[in-house]
Amino acid sequence: xxxxxxxxxxxxxxxxxxxxxxxxxxxxxxxxxxxxxxxxxxxxxxxxxxxxxxxxxxxxxxxxxxxxxxxxxxxxxxxxxxxxxxxxxxxxxxxxxxxxxxxxxxxxxxxxxxxxxxxxxxxxxxxxxxxxxxxxxxxxxxxxxxxxxxxxxxxxxxxxxxxxxxxxxxxxxxxxxxxxxxxxxxxxxxxxxxxxxxxxxxxxxxxxxxxxxxxxxxxxxxxxxxxxxxxxxxxxxxxxxxxxxxxxxxxxxxxxxxxxxxxxxxxxxxxxxxxxxxxxx
Numbered sequence: 001x002x003x004x005x006x007x008x009x010x011x012x013x014x015x016x017x018x019x020x021x022x023x024x025x026x027x028x029x030x031x032x033x034x035x036x037x038x039x040x041x042x043x044x045x046x047x048x049x050x051x052x053x054x055x056x057x058x059x060x061x062x063x064x065x066x067x068x069x070x071x072x073x074x075x076x077x078x079x080x081x082x083x084x085x086x087x088x089x090x091x092x093x094x095x096x097x098x099x100x101x102x103x104x105x106x107x108x109x110x111x112x113x114x115x116x117x118x119x120x121x122x123x124x125x126x127x128x129x130x131x132x133x134x135x136x137x138x139x140x141x142x143x144x145x146x147x148x149x150x151x152x153x154x155x156x157x158x159x160x161x162x163x164x165x166x167x168x169x170x171x172x173x174x175x176x177x178x179x180x181x182x183x184x185x186x187x188x189x190x191x192x193x194x195x196x197x198x199x200x201x202x203x204x205x206x207x208x209x210x211x212x213x214x215x216x217x218x219x220x221x222x223x224x225x226x227x228x229x230x231x232x233x234x235x236x237x238x239x240x241x242x243x244x245x246x247x248x249x250x251x252x253x254x255x256x257x258x259x260x261x262x263x264x265x266x267x268x269x270x271x272x273x274x275x276x277x278x279x280x281x
Contacts, residue, residue: 029256036060036250043245059250062237070226071233071254077143078229081218082211084147089154089207090200096155097162097196098188112163115156123216126152134221145221146229150214154207161203165196201269205262212259230255 035043036059037052063071100108130149134140139148169192177187193200211229218229225232233255237247263270 032249032252036246036253038246040244040246056246059244059246060254062247063251063254071230073226074228074230074233077227078212078231081143081146081150081214081229082208084143085150085154085211086204086208088147088151089158090204092151093155093158093162093203094193094196094200097159098166098192100159101163101166112160115159118152118156119160123153123214127216127220130217131220140221141223141227143222143227146214146218147211149217149221150211151207153210153214154203157206157210158203162196162199165199166192169195198269201266205266205270209259209262 034051037056038049039052039054039056042049042053100112126149130145130152131140134145134148139145173191174187177191178184182190213231214229215231215234218232222228222232233251234248237244237251
């Protein structure tokens with residue numbers, strides 16, 4: 001009985017701590033949402049209100065058309081840029097991670113270290129060299145420059161994740177496929193790639209989200225307002241004489257919706273892909 005009571009108390013405390021942490025994490029999102037529904041006057045009211053006394057929906061209506069900013073066009077731009085970065089990252093990371101997992105060559109450990117270091121570097125470090133490179137390639141002020149720059153964020157992460165999947169497959173299984181007449185490419189497609197499928201899905205999702213949430217590359221490498229991603233629209237509600245906070249927070253909520261939907265419907269694949277990759281590594 002005592003053991004059962006101790007176990008029950010422990011579980012209750014864990015649940016309580018989990019609820020408190022969840023509330024702390026969700027409170028900023030809740031505050032952004034209610035701020036988007038308040039009037040500008042109520043936003044700065046002291047003491048602050050935890051619900052809008054006067055419902056303000058103009059902030060959401062302003063997202064559709066406000067000056068040169070067009071939300072639908074910006075959504076399309078972000079979708080093109082994010083999908084392009086995702087495709088490039090996956091296509092390059094899958095064979096690269098297979099090579100790193102299967103072969104021992106000079107500079108292998110150094111290359112993996114470089115991949116790891118790139119995950120810790122601020123985006124601003126790469127802006128100048130990329131700017132010079134894109135200018136020389138004559139792709140500056142095009143969506144291609146944003147796609148390539150966002151892909152550089154997804155490729156190192158994808159290689160580090162997928163390497164563990166390919167390393168977990170026994171070499172005997174691959175060699176048996178060779179004996180059965182499979183080429184190395186067919187053995188990779190039929191045996192290794194299915195094993196790494198959860199990891200590929202995770203890498204594709206995160207590469208897409210890197211592109212969707214990027215602001216620095218989209219603002220730096222694309223000058224044309226009609227080609228800029230959705231994140232660049234944040235400056236449309238920040239003026240010289242002040243910021244429209246209700247409009248800005250409404251913009252944040254609208255921008256978060258695709259990300260929230262991805263995590264809502266793909267959470268099973270994300271969790272399984274991340275945990276399996278960690279265990280197999």
